[in-house]
Amino acid sequence: SQQGEEDPQALSIQEGENATMNCSYKTSINNLQWYRQNSGRGLVHLILIRSNEREKHSGRLRVTLDTSKKSSSLLITASRAADTASYFCATDPVHQGAQKLVFGQGTRLTINP
Amino acid sequence: GAGVSQSPRYKVAKRGQDVALRCDPISGHVSLFWYQQALGQGPEFLTYFQNEAQLDKSGLPSDRFFAERPEGSVSTLKIQRTQQEDSAVYLCASTRTVYNEQFFGPGTRLTVL
Numbered sequence A: 001s002q003q004g005e006e007d008p009q010a011l012s013i014q015e016g017e018n019a020t021m022n023c024s025y026k027t028s029i030n031n032l033q034w035y036r037q038n039s040g041r042g043l044v045h046l047i048l049i050r051s052n053e054r055e056k057h058s059g060r061l062r063v064t065l066d067t068s069k070k071s072s073s074l075l076i077t078a079s080r081a082a083d084t085a086s087y088f089c090a091t092d093p094v095h096q097g098a099q100k101l102v103f104g105q106g107t108r109l110t111i112n113p
Numbered sequence B: 001g002a003g004v005s006q007s008p009r010y011k012v013a014k015r016g017q018d019v020a021l022r023c024d025p026i027s028g029h030v031s032l033f034w035y036q037q038a039l040g041q042g043p044e045f046l047t048y049f050q051n052e053a054q055l056d057k058s059g060l061p062s063d064r065f066f067a068e069r070p071e072g073s074v075s076t077l078k079i080q081r082t083q084q085e086d087s088a089v090y091l092c093a094s095t096r097t098v099y100n101e102q103f104f105g106p107g108t109r110l111t112v113l
Helices: none
Strands: A006-008 A010-016 A019-024 A028-036 A043-050 A053-057 A061-066 A071-076 A084-091 A107-112 B004-007 B010-013 B019-024 B031-037 B044-050 B053-058 B064-069 B076-078 B088-095 B108-112
Touching: A006 B044, A010 A019, A019 A028, A019 A053, A019 A107, A028 A071, A043 A053, A043 A061, A043 A071, A071 A084, A084 B044, B004 B088, B010 B019, B019 B108, B031 B076, B044 B064
Parallel strands: A010 A107, B010 B108
Antiparallel strands: A006 A019, A019 A071, A028 A043, A028 A084, A053 A061, A061 A071, A084 A107, B004 B019, B019 B076, B031 B044, B031 B088, B044 B053, B064 B076, B088 B108
16 A cells, blocks of 8 residues: 655746656655656656655755655746656554655656747 | 566466566565556555565465565575466565665566467
């Protein structure tokens, strides 16, 4: 079963705009990770945020984590055509053993030139 | 160094055949994970190894699925008597230590006819 739920399921924006994706989960976590997957390819790790962190940045990516609301957001600024992909959040639930990641169904992001 | 590699990249099997999928993790990575990703879904956990020990196999769908990592490096996921519902992408991931980011291979796309 999948714990995370991404919102929206699909997002289409113009190049240069910012894209925001949200993830909600159900149980307490050790950390939350965001991954990108291009069509037909493997998952690329983007960022990991631990349960005691609230915000993290990496280049054009900004991730927030609100453990009280059990939610996270991924912001991609100044989007590019190459950002077109599916984005997944993955949680590492507490009490489920060593980092058995639980993925959501993903957000399909399309950047229009 | 090299990332996680998987072979074959594509596998077509007739229903009832046995298949073996290989994963070469990043050198020195202690932990290895297998996930199954159905079309349009997020990956779902199958099993986890720490070195050669299989510590969690709770995600394996049936006793037709078997995984091993005899020397603590390369791992093989074997599916016996394949069925159509086994069609999916099988992803392998490794991590240096627990509670860190998992690095994924490109996956093996299995199609059972």
